[in-house]
Amino acid sequence: MRILGIETTCDETAAAVVGVSFDGRGEILSNEVLSQIAEHAAYGGVVPEIAARAHVEVLDRLIARALKKAGCTIKDIDGIAAAAGPGLIGGVLVGLTTAKAMALVTRKPLMAVNHLEAHALTARLTDGVGFPYLLLLASGGHTQLVAVRGVGDYVRIGTTIDDAIGEAFDKVAKLLGLPYPGGPHVEKEAAKGNPERFALPRPMQGRAEPNFSLSGLKTAVRLEAERIAPLTQSDVADLCASFQAAVVDVVVDRTRVALRAFRDIAGHPTALVVAGGVSANGAVRSGLQRLAVETGLRLIAPPLNLCGDNGAMIAWAGLERLRLGLIDDIAAPARARWPL
Ligand code: KG4
Ligand code: ZN
Numbered sequence: 001m002r003i004l005g006i007e008t009t010c011d012e013t014a015a016a017v018v019g020v021s022f023d024g025r026g027e028i029l030s031n032e033v034l035s036q037i038a039e040h041a042a043y044g045g046v047v048p049e050i051a052a053r054a055h056v057e058v059l060d061r062l063i064a065r066a067l068k069k070a071g072c073t074i075k076d077i078d079g080i081a082a083a084a085g086p087g088l089i090g091g092v093l094v095g096l097t098t099a100k101a102m103a104l105v106t107r108k109p110l111m112a113v114n115h116l117e118a119h120a121l122t123a124r125l126t127d128g129v130g131f132p133y134l135l136l137l138a139s140g141g142h143t144q145l146v147a148v149r150g151v152g153d154y155v156r157i158g159t160t161i162d163d164a165i166g167e168a169f170d171k172v173a174k175l176l177g178l179p180y181p182g183g184p185h186v187e188k189e190a191a192k193g194n195p196e197r198f199a200l201p202r203p204m205q206g207r208a209e210p211n212f213s214l215s216g217l218k219t220a221v222r223l224e225a226e227r228i229a230p231l232t233q234s235d236v237a238d239l240c241a242s243f244q245a246a247v248v249d250v251v252v253d254r255t256r257v258a259l260r261a262f263r264d265i266a267g268h269p270t271a272l273v274v275a276g277g278v279s280a281n282g283a284v285r286s287g288l289q290r291l292a293v294e295t296g297l298r299l300i301a302p303p304l305n306l307c308g309d310n311g312a313m314i315a316w317a318g319l320e321r322l323r324l325g326l327i328d329d330i331a332a333p334a335r336a337r338w339p340l
Pocket of ligand 2: 115277
């Protein structure tokens with residue numbers, strides 16, 4: 001079985017072909033990603049109209065390239081999957097409409113995939129992890145702790161009451177004058193800094209409900225930055241290191257609480273899984289690895305090229321759904337909002 005996956009929900013245009021080997025494991029046959037970072041950088045964030053236009057300009061060529069690199073033509077494909085949301089609606093429409101047109105012309109099944117579900121199932125593509133598992137999904141738009149009990153069976157245990165973790169990284173980067181998207185730049189600066197120089201808060205730490213709140217932490221960074229301005233390079237590095245250390249403490253604490261709640265909802269987890277753009281962060285991974293050891297679980301974090309948005313995760317989610325006969329109608333809507 002080979003599935004074409006298309007991703008256009010934010011600022012990455014992506015197309016991939018994923019197959020399944022004889023033992024049921026996923027196989028990435030191609031995975032083409034074109035980032036629009038350069039187009040948005042001047043604005044300090046993603047501009048929806050620019051994103052949609054950029055997807056239109058490159059998607060056809062990218063799909064052709066993904067098919068070619070996978071050594072196949074559209075005739076060899078068993079189904080076409082596209083992210084149908086959540087995301088910036090103009091971009092979502094570009095990918096979903098393209099997938100619909102291809103499905104109609106070729107009479108192949110269409111899978112209108114939830115982008116968050118695709119992040120959630122990536123660990124099964126890369127590591128063949130079985131259900132149920134605890135997922136920490138941390139990206140620019142979402143922060144959720146989810147009990148993944150099966151394909152389409154997700155119970156949200158915790159979420160953020162304000163900023164997403166990636167968003168907090170991006171906002172801190174912006175206020176410190178670092179480029180967009182901020183996460184990787186904050187991590188790079190943090191590596192040079194002293195995480196103990198600034199005593200930043202650990203919002204929600206110790207609370208019984210496994211939710212996050214990050215806007216107060218971001219404000220604390222801003223107040224410290226204003227207090228010691230003008231900032232030297234080492235001030236920026238120390239602020240990044242202190243901020244990242246606070247985030248890691250909160251992530252580990254909140255995930256530990258979610259693990260307790262998980263047992264009532266889904267029994268014993270097969271693994272602790274992290275996904276989404278923030279899962280590329282080495283300090284976050286190390287913190288979760290410590291928690292995994294403490295709780296006797298395996299931590300599964302995606303390889304770096306599958307942490308951010310990509311087509312392979314959409315293709316894989318489509319494949320999982322097609323295997324279960326979960327095919328979508330050609331009228332499947334594009335959705336700006338679509339909770340798991
Ligand atoms: O999953 P993703 O590519 O797109 C969304 O669906 O949002 O996540 C992007 C987010 C951005 O906020 C970015 O700053 C953050 O992930 N991010 C990181 C790192 N790499 C990407 N945050 C912290 N450390 C990183 N190394
Ligand atoms: Zn994403």
